[in-house]
Amino acid sequence: MTAQPTACVIVIGNEILSGRIKDQNLPYLAKALSAIGVPVRAAHVIPDIEAEIVATVNAARARYTYVFTTGGIGPTHDDITAASIAAAFGVPMGRHPGAERILEAYYGETLNSARLRMADLPTGADLILNPVSAAPGFRLENVHVMAGVPRIMQAMFDGIAHTLSGGPPVLSRAVTAAAREGDIAEALTAIQAAHPGVDIGSYPFGLGESIGTCIVGRSTDRADLDAAMDKVAAMFRNLGHAPSDTDPMAGMQE
Amino acid sequence: MTAQPTACVIVIGNEILSGRIKDQNLPYLAKALSAIGVPVRAAHVIPDIEAEIVATVNAARARYTYVFTTGGIGPTHDDITAASIAAAFGVPMGRHPGAERILEAYYGETLNSARLRMADLPTGADLILNPVSAAPGFRLENVHVMAGVPRIMQAMFDGIAHTLSGGPPVLSRAVTAAAREGDIAEALTAIQAAHPGVDIGSYPFGLGESIGTCIVGRSTDRADLDAAMDKVAAMFRNLGHAPSDTDPMAGMQE
Numbered sequence: 398m399t400a401q402p403t404a405c406v407i408v409i410g411n412e413i414l415s416g417r418i419k420d421q422n423l424p425y426l427a428k429a430l431s432a433i434g435v436p437v438r439a440a441h442v443i444p445d446i447e448a449e450i451v452a453t454v455n456a457a458r459a460r461y462t463y464v465f466t467t468g469g470i471g472p473t474h475d476d477i478t479a480a481s482i483a484a485a486f487g488v489p490m491g492r493h494p495g496a497e498r499i500l501e502a503y504y505g506e507t508l509n510s511a512r513l514r515m516a517d518l519p520t521g522a523d524l525i526l527n528p529v530s531a532a533p534g535f536r537l538e539n540v541h542v543m544a545g546v547p548r549i550m551q552a553m554f555d556g557i558a559h560t561l562s563g564g565p566p567v568l569s570r571a572v573t574a575a576a577r578e579g580d581i582a583e584a585l586t587a588i589q590a591a592h593p594g595v596d597i598g599s600y601p602f603g604l605g606e607s608i609g610t611c612i613v614g615r616s617t618d619r620a621d622l623d624a625a626m627d628k629v630a631a632m633f634r635n636l637g638h639a640p641s642d643t644d645p646m647a648g649m650q651e
Numbered sequence: 652m653t654a655q656p657t658a659c660v661i662v663i664g665n666e667i668l669s670g671r672i673k674d675q676n677l678p679y680l681a682k683a684l685s686a687i688g689v690p691v692r693a694a695h696v697i698p699d700i701e702a703e704i705v706a707t708v709n710a711a712r713a714r715y716t717y718v719f720t721t722g723g724i725g726p727t728h729d730d731i732t733a734a735s736i737a738a739a740f741g742v743p744m745g746r747h748p749g750a751e752r753i754l755e756a757y758y759g760e761t762l763n764s765a766r767l768r769m770a771d772l773p774t775g776a777d778l779i780l781n782p783v784s785a786a787p788g789f790r791l792e793n794v795h796v797m798a799g800v801p802r803i804m805q806a807m808f809d810g811i812a813h814t815l816s817g818g819p820p821v822l823s824r825a826v827t828a829a830a831r832e833g834d835i836a837e838a839l840t841a842i843q844a845a846h847p848g849v850d851i852g853s854y855p856f857g858l859g860e861s862i863g864t865c866i867v868g869r870s871t872d873r874a875d876l877d878a879a880m881d882k883v884a885a886m887f888r889n890l891g892h893a894p895s896d897t898d899p900m901a902g903m904q905e
Contacts, residue, residue, distance in 0.1 A: 578765075
């Protein structure tokens with residue numbers, strides 16, 4: 398059995414740290430990477446400051462199988478991700494001929510020096526194509542540098558997903574009932590102890606009359622996952638609560 | 652002039668890294684902390700693993716004025732934040748009498764050992780009250796440990812905000828126009844260079860016919876901010892685009 402590949406997401410952008418914009422890239426990448434067997438083990442939101450980008454990227458690329466950054470690859474002064482990645486790898490920046498051709502074809506007569514700057518990439522970078530608005534992202538070793546605008550980032554990722562070597566997909570199964578967390582904690586601890594290969598999370602929801610708890614199991618082993626979650630369903634029944642296989646919070650924001 | 656206080660947000664929770672739930676706590680804290688002059692300089696999303704929590708919290712509490720964690724303080728086996736904070740500070744866990752009284756009053760006859768575990772806190776912790784569902788958070792030195800459920804986290808934070816020593820509030824002003832980023836990049840660079848005390852971000856939006864760019868300035872100096880953003884408005888007018896003071900993306904998710 399080979400080790401499960403891992404991923405780290407680095408969201409680069411002052412607008413996320415100021416609360417102006419809610420990041421949507423981590424949720425997308427987390428789901429998409431889990432599905433292909435590359436679970437996200439950590440995510441960092443950092444400002445548009447070169448030293449921060451260099452330190453965060455270098456720590457992450459040494460520790461995780463894959464690193465994905467979002468944000469900071471446009472034509473304006475605050476787009477410093479490409480130069481920061483070059484600094485992290487200790488390689489010079491240079492005009493990428495393929496990126497230049499893409500920008501020439503897309504912008505035509507409106508191609509100016511600011512836009513051409515988007516073809517200045519770390520030496521040795523491979524392009525990540527942008528089917529939405531042309532200006533490409535790039536990959537250097539295990540670091541994938543993508544746009545911050547979610548629909549562009551998603552299109553970029555969907556184009557490179559096939560190049561990633563995933564482990565077995567991380568499967569998940571939810572069991573929900575109108576029980577309170579504190580009433581199931583002891584039984585749930587025993588189920589977790591009996592299934593160390595299943596990561597069991599307990600998530601309370603609601604208040605007052607509509608309270609309940611959603612138990613989510615995650616594992617790469619379908620049989621082990623089902624055995625554990627069948628026990629969770631039985632635990633709920635023993636306490637007089639009919640379990641359901643739905644996850645009332647999936648995709649929700651609280 | 653004293654240095655601006657800073658904050659770091661640490662979101663603890665496998666459910667965020669799996670993409671099952673979209674974090675809402677960073678956006679809330681980022682806005683609320685900026686408003687009281689404590690800008691968030693970094694955020695980390697980490698799994699429910701003690702070694703990860705210890706390393707992340709210890710690095711953050713040494714570097715930032717304030718640290719805020721969310722998640723992992725409930726009654727179930729996967730709630731390991733309190734014990735991990737104790738390990739980070741090298742202090743023992745112990746039953747907190749005040750927390751115990753709160754839980755006794757709230758749960759009455761349904762108080763069991765799993766729920767009582769929520770009164771086991773790092774020695775020396777001060778309580779952060781939970782007006783929603785009783786079980787408290789806590790503060791140890793500059794680290795504030797709060798619930799993961801957004802409405803509980805928000806109520807906890809609102810109760811402690813007055814205890815934080817903020818610098819001048821970070822003011823922001825947006826100027827938006829139907830111009831493309833690449834056409835304003837050069838002029839915008841000059842404005843940023845003339846106003847180093849204003850953090851100017853450029854955010855494109857839309858595609859096709861509804862394209863535009865929102866320029867956001869952020870500063871603690873109102874006069875400097877207004878001078879810089881007036882120049883941005885003039886820049887748009889010079890290019891034939893009527894500027895507006897709205898931020899079409901504020902609070903949006905893309």
